Each structure stands twice: as structure tokens, then as C-alpha cells.
Amino acid sequence: MRKALIVWGGWDGHEPEQVAHVFKGILEKEHFDVEISDTLESFADQEKLLGLDLIVPVWTMGEIKSEYAKNVLTAVQNGVGIAGCHGGMCDSFRTNVDWQFMTGGQWVAHPGNDGVEYTVHLKYSSSMLLEGIEDFQVKSEQYYLHVDPAVEVLASTMFPIVPGPHSANGAVEMPVVWTKRWGSGRVFYNSLGHHADIVEMPAVTEIMRRGFIWAADGKLVSEQKNGASAQQNSYTGMVDNNY
Template sequence: MKSQARRNFIKTSVVAGAGVLLVPDIVSASVSSRSESALAGKKVLYVYGGWEGHEPKQSVDLFVPWLRSQGADVKVSDSLDAYLDEELMDSVDLIVQIWTMGTISGEQEKGLLAAVKKGAGLAGWHGGIGDSFRNNVEYQFMVGGQWVAHPGGVIDYTVHVSDQTDPVTKGLNDFAMHSEQYYMHVDPNVKVLATTKFSGEHSAWIEGSVIPVVWKKYYGDGRVFYSSLGHVMKDFEVPEALEIMQRGILWAAESKYQPREKWLSPVYGG
């Protein structure tokens, strides 16, 4: 099974500069300065597949060149069998997954959960980790939330940067999106970095609801980062959306190397 998993790895070959988006100097500079220590020499597993509407293959062309440009050793797999390779999963520093819906076997899920619990970082966006494997509740416990609706489909909405002190969102202001506004069921113990408010235009009973857009959390010893932005790759032409995702990847990549952050703050108190 290990050999089969290894055969599924795809060493992508892309034209230099492919998938790179231009962002304002003040934004791109912050990514560059952090990336040298966060990704250089790190082993990254990039797993893509599932529902094609979220452009999993196109995401490879956008994010893998960037990961490699920062010095990461990236393996790309279009199969969940990568999670069966114990030697690989023990060695990775970071897993980036974009796999919407679909199914995962018990053994595949076990391999993924074990790697993160032992300290590998996990990062992803939108349905790529926030709407994967709908029958797997332990997986959802790891991610910290699950997509349940996007009222109105692709609409205009605002993302509110609610935490401007965290390195992932520091220096960023509120910004507009034209995409799916994700309504999520969310773990009350995640550290929320950005939110969005629903107007009620498309579902009147949720008018005024504030739902997390960006968060980070732990699962065991592993750092988990999630952003609901990124329905299609064009969404990352919004500089803040791309910046947040890149910074989140950088944060998750240091899971095995930086002290555990202490910010557990339950929403419901008690």
C-alpha cells in the first residue's frame, strides 16, 4: 500500500511564475519576510481532488509554485492514499488539502488524524477542508467547523478582520468579496481572526448572524488553519484573501517547531 501511495505522488512541473498573483507591496513584503523561516526546508504534502467546482487542480498551479518558491519540499498527490503512507505522514511538517465532499476510508482518515495529532500542521480553505468527508465527525472535530449553507450563492459581502493583533491578520483591514458567503457550524474554542455578517436577504431568519471566516486551532499537537474564502482561484485575486491564506499556511507550517500558543477562550464561557 505504501508503494501505491508513493506512485500517486505527482511532482508538478510549472512554468516559473505560474499561479503567482500580484499584491500590494506592503502586503507581499510581509509574506516574504515571514516565509524564509516558516517554509524553508519544510516537508509539505499537498493533497487535491474531490468536487471539481472548487478547482482543486487549478489550486495546485497557484499554490504549489509559491510553496516551492519559499523553499518548501512539496509532494503533490491526487489520491487520499497518501494518508496511508506511514513513513511519509511521520515526516511531513504540513498538509495542505483541497478535497471537497467525497469519501475517505477509515484507514485514510486514521493516517491523516494521527499525523496532525502528533504535530503536523494542516491548512486549507473553503470546501477544501471545510466541506470534506461529510460523514466523518472526527475529521470535522479536527478542522473546527463544517460548511452548512451559502445563502444566495455567489454574492457581494464584507469580511471583517476581527483580530488585528494576530500575525495572520495584522495590518489588514475589512475587505469586500464577491463569492460564496459561507455559513458554518463552528467549534466555540477556535481562535477567530475574521468574521462576516449575514444580511438576511436570502435567508431572513439569519439576518444579523455573525459567522467566523478565518480561524486557527489545535488538534492534539498540530496547528490547524482554516479560511472559508476561495470558492474558485479567482477569489485569491483579492489581495487580502490571498495574504490571509499564505500567512495561515506559514503559521501552520511551524507546528512542530514553535511553542504551543495559549489562547483557548470558549465563546460560551461559564
């Protein structure tokens, strides 16, 4: 059975405990063994993290010890998936640039605050991860993020919807859902999820379900590749020894 760790906390306005339990339900339906924690001390044991298939951060505007962040980054680099949403993943630790480098982006603004009505546009790309999900409307915060150019964008939204100083730049297509790689690990992010009711929207729930599975599957793919590489190296060595 695949193992997932959900760690929630930080700013209460994002309803981290409620969102964590929504995610737990999604993962358990996919037959994950799920542990929920409300402390960053859960990132202290690197060996335990390396034994996971998936890490799900639900932590906003916190401070993380450098060794804890390093443990998570190392686990993901070695094949453990990481997946999350909204400020729970890309506004977790504003002073830790390594975390931002791994996750692929950082929140900087949400013009109009909560209650902005906008469209999420699903994009065609080399990934079929969100195939079949239609464009949909949401009424929530519209995240403006600083985004790593290495990410693969799977869904986006258009700015500006709400007037402001950013409007002077004209139309901007902002990523909403993306994937990226961190070493052997898979990274999945969805900027929707200001409150638990947004996560429970059918389209958002389905996006997160697929993202969790995709990120976790990277562990097995990484192990298979490493095993095949080791087998090939062993075979090559045997041939060399015969000469």
C-alpha cells in the same frame, strides 16, 4: 527544507487542481519542498505523513477511508500542520465527523450561492497572524458553517446578506478565518476560495501564505518543546539519582 503535501480532488466545481497549483506557488516562494497528489492514497502512509511539516487538503465532497483519516489526524496530533480553504478543507468528507472535529467546522449552506457581495472583517484577537490586513470586499459564495467553539476567529462576515429562512434569526457574525489546535498540531482555515480566482485575490493569497507558514511552524515548536521536556526530565532524573 520544510515539506508540504497538497492533496486535491473531489468536486470539480471548486477547481481543485487549479487551486492546488496556486497553493504550490505560494509555498515554493516560501521555500517549501512541495508534493502535489490527486489521490487520497497519499494518506495511506502514516510514517510519511509524520515526516511532513504541512498537509494542505483541497478535496470537496469526497469519501475517505477511516484509516486514511486516522493517519492524517494522528500526524496533526503529533505536530504536523494542516491548512486549507473553502470546501477543500471544511466540506471535504461530510460523513467523517473526526475530520470535522479536527478542522473546526463544516459547511452547511451558502445563501445566494455564488456572486454574493459581502465584507470580510478582520478581527483583533490574541493572535497577530493577520495583523495589517484591512477589511475587504469579495464577490463569491458566503459560507455558513457549523463552527467548533474552540476555534480562535481571525476574520468574520455578517449574515444575512441574502434573504432566506435564516434571516429570521437576525444578524449573525460568521467566522471566515480561524485557527485551532489538534494535539501538538496547528490547524488553519479560510472559508474563501470557491474558485482559483478568489484564492488569487491579494488579500486571500496573503491570508493563506501566513496560514501555511503558521501551521507548518507548529512542527518545529512542538519538537522544541518535546526536546526541552525530555532534557528537563533527564536533568531531574540525574538529580534524583544523586540522593
